Each structure stands twice: as C-alpha cells, then as structure tokens.
Amino acid sequence: MTEQQPAIRLTGLTKAFGSVTAVDHVDLEIAAGEFFSMLGPSGSGKTTVLRLIAxxxxxxxxxxxxxxxxxxxxxxxxxxVNTVFQDYALFPHMSVLDNVAYGLRVRGVKRSERRERAMAALAAVRLDQMAARKPSQLSGGQRQRVALARATVVQPKALLLDEPLGALDLKLREQMQVELKQIQRDLGITFIFVTHDQEEALTLSDRIAVFHDGRIEQLGTPEDLYERPASRFVADFVGTSNLFDLERSSALIGRAGEHSIRPEKLTLASSPATAPGERSAEGTVVESIYVGSGIRRVIDLDAGMRVTVLERNDRARASDDDRGDRVHVTWHDEDVVSLIPPGA
Structure with missing residues (x-):
C-alpha cells in the first residue's frame, strides 16, 4: 500500500439482514488507480460490500x-462512483452514442459537449465507429464495452464492476479480460471488481481480497494468494491444491499442522526421491485427463489420500496409457505451503 490517500477506506464495515450477518467488520483500503478484486463464493459477502460502497x-x-x-x-x-452490472441495462431504443451520453444528459451537460465526451469514451473502448448502431446490433463483448464507456464518461473516481463478464461465453470472457485490464490502465481510475471466478481475479487484479463468511480471509497480490495461501479455504478456493490434513502432513511431509501443494509442483517417477530436500510417496494412477496444455493425473497414495499431479503436455502420449501404473509422487520441501488459519 502506498502512502497516498486511499481511494476507498472501509472501517469496521458491517451489514446484517435480520439475524444473518452478511458483512462482518471488514477493514480494507483500496489504492487510487488500483485494479482491485473481491473474490469469493456465493454468500461470502463480496457483492454486499460492493453495494455498500455504491x-x-x-x-x-x-x-x-x-x-x-x-x-x-x-x-x-x-x-x-459508478457501477457496471452483469446485466448491462442499455436502452434498446437509443443509439450507442446516446446510451453513453445519457449520464451527461441527466447532469445537464450541453449537447455539443455531451457528444464530444461520449465519442471520446467510445474511442477509449474502440467502439467510436459504431456510435450510430443500436445495442441489438452489437455482440455481447461490444455491449459490455458500451456499458463501460457509459459508466466512465462521467469521470467517476472509482468504477464498481459486479461480475460484468458473467453473461459472456468462455472465449469472449477471456478476450474481454485482456481488454478490461487495458481499459483500466488507459483510464487510470480505480476499478473494484467482484467475481466468483478465481482465474478471472488472478488474471485481472493488482490485489485480491478473498471473502469467506462475510470476512476477508486473505488479502494480497495474485501471486501471494496462489503461492502462499494463508488458510485451507484459500488454498482450496484459489486454484487447485492438494490438501494434507494433520495426520497426512505428519506422515508424508514430516511437519506438524496442515499443508498444501499445487498440482504443478508435483512430479511422477518410477523410483523414490533421492535428491536433497525432496520427498516422495508411492501410489497408483487412477485417472489421466487430457486438458490440452497439460495432463492431469489423479493418484491414490498408499498412505490413504488422493492427489492430483499436473504434467506439461510437452510430448505425445495418450492420456489413459498409464492407468493402474505404480508411481512415486515427488515434491520439493520448498513447494510445501503451511496453512495457518487467520488469527492463529
């Protein structure tokens, strides 16, 4: 966090709906110009926090x-502040230009200035050539960019985005993630983005707050959350992890407490690990799943737990060749993450 005044500061923020506490004493600072994401499952409190800010x-x-x-x-x-929702709520009878200029019109901005500023906002999202079209003549990604232009044309200090990519198909979502990050950099304003999609949050964000049961479970950069999850919940929710409980940690990892290892940190071998700082456990391959860029191996360890190993797809081999094979799952000590519950 910089020494500059934060764009948003939440102090002891609480919201109860009857007997249900949706937001439970949240303290948070979001920097000016930051792309900040609030990530969590349904009911975690992230959308309620966004609505409170709005x-x-x-x-x-x-x-x-x-x-x-x-x-x-x-x-x-x-x-x-201004808000972009999953339902873009564009006026179907208005042109793209008039949709973008609507907020300026409500604020009493003169017609000539409205048009100039609306065209500049459309140019920022690369849609100025479509100003005369109606929303029905645009693709889903183009309508999403119109909604962004409409929200930013009034020059808010912060833009709140409530799962704005949720209605798009996978390929378009991936394209819009890149465009959204570029738009945010070009505009230089604070974006506060709510999503339940951890890959989306990792792709877009400068920092992420992971919400769970109305509280922030962990706050950090995408790398912090992925490489150093602070709790079992974060390790399991952000990406895929192999989770070792107290008993398995002691038996397999040689440490007390609970631990996690990411699938890509594990390797398969035909013999036990012998290198310094490495450990291994024997097991049987029960499934091999081809995922394009890699092959996901599911291994039942003799110690009584199942782990997933993600191998790079850097050689031609069938995804089901080795079901039933006996293997040694190997990892390096430095890739084992200790899971310490918040407040422990």
Whole structure:
C-alpha cells in the first residue's frame, strides 16, 4: 500500500439482514488507480460490500470513505462512483452514442459537449465507429464495452464492476479480460471488481481480497494468494491444491499442522526421491485427463489420500496409457505451503 490517500477506506464495515450477518467488520483500503478484486463464493459477502460502497445498501455499522470523505450516509447519486452490472441495462431504443451520453444528459451537460465526451469514451473502448448502431446490433463483448464507456464518461473516481463478464461465453470472457485490464490502465481510475471466478481475479487484479463468511480471509497480490495461501479455504478456493490434513502432513511431509501443494509442483517417477530436500510417496494412477496444455493425473497414495499431479503436455502420449501404473509422487520441501488459519 502506498502512502497516498486511499481511494476507498472501509472501517469496521458491517451489514446484517435480520439475524444473518452478511458483512462482518471488514477493514480494507483500496489504492487510487488500483485494479482491485473481491473474490469469493456465493454468500461470502463480496457483492454486499460492493453495494455498500455504491450506496445501494446502508451499513449496520462502520464507515465508508471515498478519497478521504466519509460517504457512509451519502445517497448513491452523490457518490463519485459508478457501477457496471452483469446485466448491462442499455436502452434498446437509443443509439450507442446516446446510451453513453445519457449520464451527461441527466447532469445537464450541453449537447455539443455531451457528444464530444461520449465519442471520446467510445474511442477509449474502440467502439467510436459504431456510435450510430443500436445495442441489438452489437455482440455481447461490444455491449459490455458500451456499458463501460457509459459508466466512465462521467469521470467517476472509482468504477464498481459486479461480475460484468458473467453473461459472456468462455472465449469472449477471456478476450474481454485482456481488454478490461487495458481499459483500466488507459483510464487510470480505480476499478473494484467482484467475481466468483478465481482465474478471472488472478488474471485481472493488482490485489485480491478473498471473502469467506462475510470476512476477508486473505488479502494480497495474485501471486501471494496462489503461492502462499494463508488458510485451507484459500488454498482450496484459489486454484487447485492438494490438501494434507494433520495426520497426512505428519506422515508424508514430516511437519506438524496442515499443508498444501499445487498440482504443478508435483512430479511422477518410477523410483523414490533421492535428491536433497525432496520427498516422495508411492501410489497408483487412477485417472489421466487430457486438458490440452497439460495432463492431469489423479493418484491414490498408499498412505490413504488422493492427489492430483499436473504434467506439461510437452510430448505425445495418450492420456489413459498409464492407468493402474505404480508411481512415486515427488515434491520439493520448498513447494510445501503451511496453512495457518487467520488469527492463529
């Protein structure tokens, strides 16, 4: 975190719906110009936090500051933020240009200036050549970019995005992830992005807050969360992990506590590990799954647990050639991550 004033500061933020606490004393600072993601499963509290920042919900407790100003009780239309939803809610009877200019029109901006600023916003998302079209004449990705242009044309200090790529197919989502990151860099404003898709969060974000049961389970860079998960929940939710409980950690890893190892950190061999700092466990291949860029091997260890090994697809071999083979699963000590629950 820099020494500059944060774009968003949440202090003790709490939201209860009757007897259910959706957000439980969240403290968070988001830097100006940061692409920040809130990641978590359904019901984890991430969307409620976004709605609290936008002003669509009022907190039960705590405060919300925007660039140093307390906006906890400020109406949504008086907060210098804008929101893009999964449903882009474009006006079907209006042209793309008029959709983008609508917010300026509501604010009383003169027609000539509205058009100039709307065209500039469309140019920023590379859609200025489609200004005269109607939303029905655009693809899903183009409509998403129109929604971004409409949200940014009023020059908010922060843009809130509530799973805006959720309605797109996989290929288009991947394309839009690249475009969204580029748009954010070009605009230089704070993006706060809510998603349940961990790969999407890892791809886009400068930092990520992983939410669980209304709290932030872990906060850090994509590399921090993936390489150094702080709890069993984060290790299991962010990517794929092989999780070793207390008993298996002691027997196989030689350490007390719970631990995890990422599938790509494991290798298969026909003999036990002998190199310094390496360990191995014997088991049987029960499944081999071809995934294009790699082959996912599922191994039942003799010690009584199942692990997944991800091998690079760097040679031609059938994905089911080695089912039933006896193998030694090998790992290096430095690739084992200790899972320490928050507050432990």
């Amino acid at each position: 002003g669509f919900e009022q907190p039960t407790g705590g405060t919300i500051e925007l660039f140093g100003h307390d906006v906890t009780k400020t109406a949504p239309f008086d907060r210098d």
